Amino acid sequence: MYINLIGPYPYSKFALVENFWETGYGMPSFTLLGEKVIRFPFILYTSYPHELLHNWWGNSVYVDYEKGNWCEGLTAYMADHLMKEQQGKGADYRRNALQQYTNHVQDYNDFPIAEFRSRNNPAEAAIGYGKVMMANHMLRKEFGDENFINAYRKFYKEYKFKNASFDDIRKCFEDVVGADLRAFFHQWIIRKGAPEIELQSASVARRGNMYEIDFTLSQNQKEDLFDLRIPIAVYLENDNEVGLETIKFKERTRNYKLSFDKRPVRITVDPMFDVFRRLGLDEVPTTLSQAFGSRDAVLVLPKKSKSIKEYKAMADMWQQSQQVQGKTLEVAYDKDMDEIPQDKAVWILGYENKFAGYVNIIEKYKGYLLPETITRFENLNKSGAVVFVVPNPNNKEMPVCFIGSRIKKAIPGLVRKLPHYGKYGYLGFEGEAPTNVLKGGLPVINSPLTHEFKYDGANPVTNAILLPGKPLAE
Ligand SMILES: [Zn+2]
Structure with a gap:
């Protein structure tokens, strides 16, 4: 894929070498990965392509460090981002990069891309990897895939085994697209900051x-x-x-x-x-990890449920594990509560819970999720187990998470499994195991x-769903 995309592979072999330290190093013609990471099946779509691609970017076109490190962000874009793009998840990857910048970079620690050398903290990663990755994405969006690919093919051909800088990348793009790109490079590479x-x-x-x-x-x-x-x-x-x-x-x-x-x-x-x-x-969707990560939370049990014993066991287990991490999880019964608190994270357990309808997700997200997903959800609501997390309608900074299971014996399995699904906003399970059959992120509304737009107070229906674009390479 990379030979077609960029140009001939510059070495005679590529070796994956296991290191006794937990490293992820891309060296000329080999990569040094730690023994733990090597075993993960996802490595083929994460570190491995990234380190392989470093043979083009970094290990044959060298970085002129004095003028800024262009190589990590470009490698992230053509490896990590491309792998996600091929799975239709490019937008998620970009949103996460923007989120990293938003969370970790403020006035006091911001700096221009041109001053990035290597990553020592999350702010440096957000600029040197994330912002450079996005600058490449914006070049591609502005000039199209073909120009983008041709500019980097030219860059590779001209600078193989030489030092290169952002200026050299700019000149290659200018030659290919026939435009003056000094303003673009000044704005994103020489200047610091980000628009809001x-x-x-x-x-x-x-x-x-x-x-x-x-x-x-x-x-x-x-x-x-x-x-x-x-x-x-x-x-x-x-x-x-x-x-x-x-x-x-x-x-x-x-x-x-x-x-x-x-x-x-x-x-x-x-x-x-x-x-x-x-x-x-408010642009960031709520995920299960936000609920698990909350310092203060309350878990509301369904007093009248026939699965109350199982739900109570779930509550006790989580209460313990939250305490170990220095967090508080209060456990309460629905019948003892008049309303859902707004100043902490909330877990609502059980379909029989009197607060089960507090967030009617199907009603609310109908125009945002694919019709198949809604149907799946409705079916699982009747015969399986469903989990979702949304912002509290009365305080959007606090998550409300619902967990309901029609199968009593599936509840202990949910206790074990849910902490591993932290990045999702909704989940569906079948059977007693239970087996995960549905997962995804709820889009941000509001x-x-x-x-x-409202017409006479009502919002009309649309079936349109924004589909992911074509990946840079297949
Ligand atoms: Zn790298």
């Missing part, structure tokens, strides 16, 4: 037999403005396809108008996380970059 984008307002009006959306974007970062190209997704009533437009945006605030012949249902700014930016708090 807000959808300030959005409305829709009827003009003849067309519908016109009017919306305003702003850049809220304190520092200078960025010159951006931002994808906008518009979901239309009774339509299976999402309308995608790319707009230019380099002002503090700007108003846009787009027209459609069907009623717009929803607009989302940068839905696939294609732009390097600081994320808003994102500050999404607006739902």
